[in-house]
Amino acid sequence: MTAAALTVIDLVKDYGVDRRAHRAVDGVSVEIGEGEFLSLLGPSGCGKTTTLRCVAGLERPDEGRIELAGTEVYGRGGAVPTERRDIGMVFQSYAIWPHMTVFENAAFPLRVDGRRRSRSEVQNLVEEALAVVRLADLAGRSATQLSGGQQQRLALARALIRRPKLLLLDEPLSNLDAKLRGQMRAEIRDLQRKLGVSTLFVTHDQAEALSLSTRVAVMDQGRIVQRGTPREIYERPATRFVADFVGTANLVDAEVDGDGTLRTPAGSIRATCDGLKKGDRVTACFRPENVLINASKGLKGTVERVDFLGETLDCRVRLDGCAQRVTVRCHPADGVREGDAVFVEPIAERCAVLL
Incomplete structure (x- = not known):
């Protein structure tokens, strides 16, 4: 039996606020199958981004277990560093290096992951990644000369260039205007389905979650309050909170x-x-x-x-x-x-x- 791309069990994360512990994530459990697109949907402060950062290794949980493709990356055995987790990540700000070209930005993960690659191998991998996101013709352009949508596509190419087992998306559309956000939503959906990469997506925008996801997990106050397909979440909300938050x-x-x-x-x-x-x-x-x-x-x-x-x-x-x-x-x-x-x-x- 093939292991799930991501398994999170009873995840807990506390922060100290005003000398008291604030529980940002309270017993969250999720699983993402191969090729599945799961969205964590909820308002600001509900714990969705903290959950994603724990999966990425950018935050250390206080309790729980995290497995990537059946391999424990956090649990009783300790924590595997971020750079050794087989993930790609797109941040809300895209984190594009302004002093690099498009090509150099896309190649950056290949330069720092500790693996020795020939120049031709790097060239081929970058060209392939940029072609997938339709930026091949802009490889020599400075990153500062890209539009918002092009920067987002470059961030996706960089996240996918090592062909990770899991793609993490942290509200990547929030900095775009409404029209471009709709266009990029369709592009992300088509790209994810074409590549079949398992994806964990964090958003507060219910339209993004409903249109992109295989399944949606709605979060409130650090907990998952309902999970299901987009249609189930919209048509059969389990609580007043879900009904009021998802749509009108x-x-x-x-x-x-x-x-x-x-x-x-x-x-x-x-x-x-x-x-x-x-x-x-x-x-x-x-x-x-x-x-x-x-x-x-x-x-x-x-x-x-x-x-x-x-x-x-x-x-x-x-x-x-x-x-x-x-x-x-x-x-x-x-x-x-x-x-x-x-x-x-x-x-x-x-x-x-x-x-």
């Missing part, structure tokens, strides 16, 4: 009123209520795009605001009988106006029930 979610207080029905002050809706009994207090969670407006039943309310976004309208609806509001995303042709009295009906199979 409507969260409505409700009470179970029989098989598959939830009762609220604004009306009743249908949802999957497996394992719940009548009278249980729950939260109905549904996305703006999974709601019908001007339905004949559902939650009664009044449209407070309509935002025209081109291909869609975002309608803010105040529910009757309570202080709660929901957002409904609909087609501009629906003709919804501010002040309209409407019913909004979540699609039952896409309405999650949170305890």
Whole structure:
């Protein structure tokens, strides 16, 4: 049986803050299979970057075990230095050497890893790496003359040139503008799938995590609170935190009123209520795009605001009988106006029930 590219077991990392220990990582366990793309997704300070830095050997954990391709790099046997871990890493700042050319930047890991290589071998490896990221024609250019997107591609080439077993990406898109970020997201996805390199990606951007990942692990306060495929995380959040952090979610207080029905002050809706009994207090969670407006039943309310976004309208609806509001995303042709009295009906199979 092939060992996982990365195995992290019960990882703990404490920092001293104001003379007290702050637990940045609290018992995190993850596994990445061969060719898999796993994202650690969460807000600032949740422990995702600290976890990645422990994997890289840039931070020393206080407890736990880390294995790369079945070989322990941290645990009871001590810690393997960063340079001896078979990883490639792209930092948030790219860490491009400004005094070097594109070629020299890409070749740098080959010069310092302790292995003897001929000049022709280095030349071939660099040319191959730059070709993969479409920078072959810029090999002689100074690194300072590259655009932001080109610098990011150069950082990827440098991280991949030794063909590591694991690629670590620490929010590599955060310094790019919105349009370029979208383009580079697609390039990273295509490159990772083409090369089949196992990847651990850290981000606070849910669009990046959902579009790039095979699996997503959502972190909060040093712990993984939910893991699954991007679709599972988005459509079936396990907690209010996950629902609210990943995308836009409507969260409505409700009470179970029989098989598959939830009762609220604004009306009743249908949802999957497996394992719940009548009278249980729950939260109905549904996305703006999974709601019908001007339905004949559902939650009664009044449209407070309509935002025209081109291909869609975002309608803010105040529910009757309570202080709660929901957002409904609909087609501009629906003709919804501010002040309209409407019913909004979540699609039952896409309405999650949170305890």
